[in-house]
Amino acid sequence: MNFRQPAARQIAALKIVLFLLCLIPLAHLLLNAWRDELGANPIEFITRALGTWTLNFLLITLLVTPLRHVTGLHWLLRLRRMLGLYAFFYGFLHLLTYLWLDQFFEWSAIAKDIVKRPFITVGFAAIVLMTPLAITSTKGMMKRLGGRKWTRLHRSIYAIAILGVVHYWWLVKKDITQPLLYAVLLGILLGYRALRLAREKQRQLAADPNARS
Amino acid sequence: MLIKRASDIAPSEITSSALFHRRREFIKLAGLGSIAGAAGMLGLPHTASAATRFADLRKGPYGTDEKLTPLKDVTTYNNFYEFGTDKASPAQSAHTLKTRPWTVSIEGLVKTPRQFGIEDILKLAPLEERLYRMRCVEGWSMVIPWVGFPLATLLKQVEPLGGAKYVEFTTLDDARMMPGIRSSVLNWPYREGLRLDEAMHPLTIMAVGLYGEELPNQNGAPLRLVVPWKYGFKGIKSIVKIRFVTFEPETAWMRAAPSEYGFYSNVNPQVDHPRWSQASERRIGDFLKRKTLMFNGYADQVGQLYTGMDMKKYF
Numbered sequence: 001m002n003f004r005q006p007a008a009r010q011i012a013a014l015k016i017v018l019f020l021l022c023l024i025p026l027a028h029l030l031l032n033a034w035r036d037e038l039g040a041n042p043i044e045f046i047t048r049a050l051g052t053w054t055l056n057f058l059l060i061t062l063l064v065t066p067l068r069h070v071t072g073l074h075w076l077l078r079l080r081r082m083l084g085l086y087a088f089f090y091g092f093l094h095l096l097t098y099l100w101l102d103q104f105f106e107w108s109a110i111a112k113d114i115v116k117r118p119f120i121t122v123g124f125a126a127i128v129l130m131t132p133l134a135i136t137s138t139k140g141m142m143k144r145l146g147g148r149k150w151t152r153l154h155r156s157i158y159a160i161a162i163l164g165v166v167h168y169w170w171l172v173k174k175d176i177t178q179p180l181l182y183a184v185l186l187g188i189l190l191g192y193r194a195l196r197l198a199r200e201k202q203r204q205l206a207a208d209p210n211a212r213s
Numbered sequence: 214m215l216i217k218r219a220s221d222i223a224p225s226e227i228t229s230s231a232l233f234h235r236r237r238e239f240i241k242l243a244g245l246g247s248i249a250g251a252a253g254m255l256g257l258p259h260t261a262s263a264a265t266r267f268a269d270l271r272k273g274p275y276g277t278d279e280k281l282t283p284l285k286d287v288t289t290y291n292n293f294y295e296f297g298t299d300k301a302s303p304a305q306s307a308h309t310l311k312t313r314p315w316t317v318s319i320e321g322l323v324k325t326p327r328q329f330g331i332e333d334i335l336k337l338a339p340l341e342e343r344l345y346r347m348r349c350v351e352g353w354s355m356v357i358p359w360v361g362f363p364l365a366t367l368l369k370q371v372e373p374l375g376g377a378k379y380v381e382f383t384t385l386d387d388a389r390m391m392p393g394i395r396s397s398v399l400n401w402p403y404r405e406g407l408r409l410d411e412a413m414h415p416l417t418i419m420a421v422g423l424y425g426e427e428l429p430n431q432n433g434a435p436l437r438l439v440v441p442w443k444y445g446f447k448g449i450k451s452i453v454k455i456r457f458v459t460f461e462p463e464t465a466w467m468r469a470a471p472s473e474y475g476f477y478s479n480v481n482p483q484v485d486h487p488r489w490s491q492a493s494e495r496r497i498g499d500f501l502k503r504k505t506l507m508f509n510g511y512a513d514q515v516g517q518l519y520t521g522m523d524m525k526k527y528f
Contacts, residue, residue: 040290
């Protein structure tokens with residue numbers, strides 16, 4: 001396999017492997033449920049695990065671009081859609097556990113929760129914002145929207161990831177070690193982009209002396 | 214009181230609550246005084262390893278016929294931040310806690326400040342079995358068969374003075390035995406408090422055991438407070454100091470987040486935690502949530518303690 005420029009066939013194979021890898025967290029959860037090894041509070045365990053993996057996949061998705069820049073492996077971009085869709089998949093399951101296992105579809109209580117509990121408000125906002133990204137992830141939708149519009153829409157992943165980390169931060173009782181870790185990692189991933197953008201602007205200014213005034 | 218030592222019991226073998234309830238049949242059947250011995254002879258499953266089983270427990274008042282939370286859940290799902298903030302951590306790391314020798318100092322506004330060895334405390338009063346609901350502030354609950362005696366029995370030993378209005382409790386603060394203390398998640402030592410009338414209330418107990426055996430370390434060995442109409446964190450564990458004071462003491466959780474945790478912390482479905490609802494709870498082992506009861510279902514016993522008090526203000 002040409003590592004720099006894999007053939008289409010190799011990318012396809014890679015995608016299948018990645019698809020299966022991304023299912024491991026869910027398989028692990030189901031296996032633990034089957035073996036009755038989810039602890040004293042299984043519903044809390046399931047909700048936490050699915051929430052954690054939503055955040056993990058959001059960060060992994062955001063890692064693709066920096067990784068591509070650093071390594072020069074541009075084909076990594078072709079795996080990004082699947083990673084983002086998995087973030088949505090785990091986020092949707094996380095929401096479903098809340099609606100079904102936690103609240104048992106008691107819609108009035110759910111509505112009250114969303115309005116009244118800031119950590120649920122931001123979590124809910126994050127999953128709502130993810131939905132159009134999932135819907136517009138197909139090639140057809142990309143064409144229909146046009147590249148620029150599509151890119152602008154999909155930049156909302158930055159806000160979604162921030163909301164996700166805030167959601168985690170606000171729900172823990174006292175020990176913020178874990179949410180802090182996610183905040184730092186997200187800070188690095190977003191900081192990298194901000195820095196690159198600033199440098200890009202500077203370069204443009206330097207290249208075009210007329211732009212300076 | 215007779216304490217017998219059980220032997221040759223695998224820690225992995227756990228008594229189900231169904232078996233636990235039938236324990237007296239087994240004893241009768243075997244015609245033996247020692248439950249451990251009888252269980253051993255009949256090849257029954259046992260509870261945790263070298264724990265001491267209490268003989269001749271009296272059935273205490275305020276019982277409930279609700280299903281008991283299995284011993285395994287009671288002893289593996291714990292909030293005891295001195296051993297880590299994860300609920301599984303205490304069961305894994307609390308073995309480092311040494312509960313003998315153990316001294317409890319009772320001091321402050323009392324006629325005769327005294328130090329009690331744990332052995333003396335165990336002999337103070339006949340031990341009772343109390344089946345209490347426990348509601349955690351996080352929204353889950355259990356039903357636990359505690360072994361203990363009324364806190365009032367212990368407090369009366371020292372004759373509180375007139376100025377004593379509150380009681381402050383302090384947990385052991387020993388980083389060598391308690392690895393979680395190295396983290397600054399709370400301001401150590403863990404402290405809790407009760408108003409004197411709450412402390413003297415017959416529902417309030419000092420627990421020294423559960424499921425008929427000595428308290429496992431992760432549940433607050435060798436002695437802990439149980440105040441069933443308040444959120445679980447009021448039940449301070451591994452107590453080394455009890456102090457009578459005039460003013461409301463600051464508790465560890467009040468210090469950590471004063472807007473979220475008040476001094477009273479009575480179970481109240483109408484007063485939400487600022488970040489989540491307290492209207493319902495998940496009983497460990499249940500699938501659906503249930504409505505949380507005022508004072509955790511002990512309103513008839515303790516409601517009069519708070520007559521005329523604004524429960525939203527004094528949360």
